[in-house]
Amino acid sequence: MQDIINNLSKLAKDKYNDNKKFFAKLKKKPPKNLDYVMQELHEEEFKRTDCLECANCCKTTGPLFTDKDIERIAKSFKLKPQQFIEQYLRIDEDNDYVLQSVPCVFLGADNYCSIYDVRPKACREFPHTDRKKFQQISNLTLKNVAICPAAFNIVEEMKKRIKV
Ligand code: SF4
Ligand code: SF4
Secondary structure (H helix, E strand, C coil): HHHHHHHHHHHHHHHHHHHHHHHHHHCCCCCCCCCHHHHHHHHHHHHHHCHHHHHHHHHHHCCCCCCHHHHHHHHHHCCHHHHHHHHHEEEEECCCCEEEECCCEEEEECCCCHHHHCCHHHHHHHHCCCCCCCCHHHHHHHHHHCCCCCCHHHHHHHHHHHHC
16 A cells, blocks of 8 residues: 555556546546535445555645534533644644644544544545545646545546546
8 A cells, every 4th residue: 555655646646637538527527426426426436445554635635624523522622622733733834723733633543533533524525536526626636646646546437437
């Protein structure tokens, strides 16, 4: 897995133009069964890929924290939201709350998340490959294929299965 992760940024760069063209066409005329196909591709990929052998998203990017995320996680630490923010978060250039640093402070050496049950919504949903109307998040996906080996494989499989 580590070999794949090490090469992912280059692999994604090589595929960037291809992927961009594919998503531009997909956006213009998404197939009627796109949600169904994505669900299938997502499930197939995550049967093969074990996030515990990877954790590259937690190591390199980290999520946005919504107000609800902050309230829920702070409560689990018995902290006030403001105390949690001061201890763990910063505001980024888009005015969103993000981690002060990566790898995520809640990631263990064994790749387990120490706040798994209350983790941010963005962590639960990453890499968003089972999202409905997937064509609408193509810009995000173009970035995610360079971080997430599963997203990379799913997009490669999409290009084979969906004729645009
Ligand atoms: S979601 Fe993707 S990047 Fe994150 S741990 Fe799973 S395979 Fe790795
Ligand atoms: S909160 Fe948990 S799932 Fe989210 S980035 Fe940190 S370690 Fe990963």
